[in-house]
Structures are given as structure tokens and as C-alpha cells.
Amino acid sequence: GWTAPRLRSPEAADRWTWIVLVAYAQLRLARPLAEDLRRPWERQVPPTRLTPARVRRGFSRTRATMPVPASAPKPSRPGPGRPPGSKNTHRAPHHHVGKHAETKGRKPVGAACPG
Structure with a gap:
């Protein structure tokens, strides 16, 4: 949460x-893109009403549906x-x-002389 970390300075x-x-x-x-990965005790809700926690759970699966911004690597x-x-x-x-x-x-060379 927002108050969890103990920050030392106002800038931080x-x-x-x-x-x-x-x-x-x-x-x-990301709410429209995320799947509803609900727990067994949670009710099904429409995709427009997903909570941030549920969006976070389904967010990892959105990568498969998104286009890749990088081009393929060149052979070398x-x-x-x-x-x-x-x-x-x-x-x-x-x-x-x-x-x-x-x-x-x-x-031996490099030995210190006493005294």
C-alpha cells in the first residue's frame, strides 16, 4: 500500500x-485487456468492474495477446x-x-632491514 514503506525524506x-x-x-x-482470474470464493464480475487486485492477477496473461514492439533479431x-x-x-x-x-x-630481495 501507499503507507507501507517507511521513507526518510519528503522527496522519497x-x-x-x-x-x-x-x-x-x-x-x-489494463482492465479491458485482463482476464478475470478469480479465486473459488469470489463472484464473477463484468470486465469493466474488475478490481485492481484482479487486474493484477490477470495482467501477466495479457502479454500473449499484445503485439511485440521489437523486430526480430538479425542473424549474425x-x-x-x-x-x-x-x-x-x-x-x-x-x-x-x-x-x-x-x-x-x-x-631475500625486498625484505625489510631491522632497525
């Missing part, structure tokens, strides 16, 4: 009010890549790991 409350109004308007406009193929038989001229970069083996009698 204003945004929430507009969201609730837009959702309610969408349900009112992978790019040509490197021609067969040619060698790769760009070698992969190799980065120095930065580790050194510890030897006897010497401090």
Missing part, C-alpha cells in the same frame, strides 16, 4: 506517491578472424612475476 515519499499512482493507472488502463556470423595459414604476428605479453628464490646467507 513524493517519488513513492508517483510510483503508486502510475501503477494504479496502469492497472486501470562471427568475424573473419586471422586468415588460415598466416602466422600470429602479435605475441602475447609476458609480465614479470616479481618473485626471487631465497639463497643461503643472503636476505
Whole structure:
């Protein structure tokens, strides 16, 4: 409902009010398209008298009857890549790991000096 969230600022409350109004308007406009998916204890009503809760229940089935606004995806193929038989001229970069083996009698490189 409209009073369910606990909003901290007046701007957030204003945004929430507009969201609730837009959702309610969408349900009112979708009323002629929605099916009456009623529960066993609910009476049948004409489509013009559906409540917002009943419209919301039947709203998911309206998508099958609506046209799709997007066009079909274009078929695509992978790019040509490197021609067969040619060698790769760009070698992969190799980065120095930065580790050194510890030897006897010497401090490892990068060890802090005491004191």
C-alpha cells in the first residue's frame, strides 16, 4: 500500500506517491485487456468492474495477446578472424612475476632491514 514503506525524506515519499499512482493507472488502463482470474470464493464480475487486485492477477496473461514492439533479431556470423595459414604476428605479453628464490646467507630481495 501507499503507507507501507517507511521513507526518510519528503522527496522519497513524493517519488513513492508517483510510483503508486502510475501503477494504479496502469492497472486501470489494463482492465479491458485482463482476464478475470478469480479465486473459488469470489463472484464473477463484468470486465469493466474488475478490481485492481484482479487486474493484477490477470495482467501477466495479457502479454500473449499484445503485439511485440521489437523486430526480430538479425542473424549474425562471427568475424573473419586471422586468415588460415598466416602466422600470429602479435605475441602475447609476458609480465614479470616479481618473485626471487631465497639463497643461503643472503636476505631475500625486498625484505625489510631491522632497525
